[in-house]
Amino acid sequence: MMNTFITGLILVAPVPVSYIVEAFRTEPTKPAYTSWEPHLNYQYIKVDGNQIRYIKYGSGPAVVLLHTLRTQLDMWQKVIPELAKTFTVYAMDHIGHGFSDIPNIEFMPETFKRNVAGFMQAMDINNATIVGESIGGSIGLILAAESNKRVSKVIAINPYGYAQGKGIHRSSMIARLLFSISNIPILGATFWRLRSYPIFLQIMRGGVFNNKSLPKKLMHEINAAGNRKGHHQAFMNLIKHFPKWQQVREIYPNIKTPVLLVYGSNDWSTADEREQEYSLIPDSELVIIQNAGHFISLDSPDLIELIKHFVSGD
Numbered sequence: 165m166m167n168t169f170i171t172g173l174i175l176v177a178p179v180p181v182s183y184i185v186e187a188f189r190t191e192p193t194k195p196a197y198t199s200w201e202p203h204l205n206y207q208y209i210k211v212d213g214n215q216i217r218y219i220k221y222g223s224g225p226a227v228v229l230l231h232t233l234r235t236q237l238d239m240w241q242k243v244i245p246e247l248a249k250t251f252t253v254y255a256m257d258h259i260g261h262g263f264s265d266i267p268n269i270e271f272m273p274e275t276f277k278r279n280v281a282g283f284m285q286a287m288d289i290n291n292a293t294i295v296g297e298s299i300g301g302s303i304g305l306i307l308a309a310e311s312n313k314r315v316s317k318v319i320a321i322n323p324y325g326y327a328q329g330k331g332i333h334r335s336s337m338i339a340r341l342l343f344s345i346s347n348i349p350i351l352g353a354t355f356w357r358l359r360s361y362p363i364f365l366q367i368m369r370g371g372v373f374n375n376k377s378l379p380k381k382l383m384h385e386i387n388a389a390g391n392r393k394g395h396h397q398a399f400m401n402l403i404k405h406f407p408k409w410q411q412v413r414e415i416y417p418n419i420k421t422p423v424l425l426v427y428g429s430n431d432w433s434t435a436d437e438r439e440q441e442y443s444l445i446p447d448s449e450l451v452i453i454q455n456a457g458h459f460i461s462l463d464s465p466d467l468i469e470l471i472k473h474f475v476s477g478d
Contacts (some may be wrong), residue, residue: 230300260403329406
């Protein structure tokens, strides 16, 4: 009887502890300027009633950068300064990510697609190349499949349309465990309230070929953004809708705009999954970048030249 009581206590104890841990988290301060390009300031624009954080940099043809899940626009910090020499570069925090607003809504592919389309409309961005990584790439493909008039080309980097949206489970053992239990009542929410920087960093390391590709300051910035009120609940909701990222591929055969698919040789996707994605998109191009993982924007400088050539039509 005593052993049963002790076992029950051990199992239940993390629940109240997790609430205490969450209550004492420090809300991060909104930075005014990027840490990687000190003169470049963050801006905000209202889209469907929500404030969306973004940056605009450079001049020339429009390029819209869309980041991966659970990160923010600063994931492009190694890419933006170079692209801005030739293009007008826009990068935004997805709704519920970074320092964009976190509304109490369902975070489905349709939600992100509508928000990106609304951002482009609000900013009056036309004839743009969408360059998206992971779910960012999938969003670009959805916009192209729906013939969004503001999108002229799409570069989809490691698009997230495979494994029923569970590609991130392949990042590491801790990622597989954490994301597998996310939708279990009480248990999932408890573990997310107990989230910590070492766990976050371990998952992020599973997305690169070389751990040195992850800027330490960036990792701390993204982790801190996750302490915003409502952030982890929004991300848990996104996890609930993971399978829908594969389901949206049904409309990819409708794509008529030029598409470049880019995969890291060490991406979470398999060779067969990449070929299947490629086969769905008419007249698309496929490039594999060697020695790169899921976060190619951080992992490989080769991506910059690929983007330049494809946008310019060279």
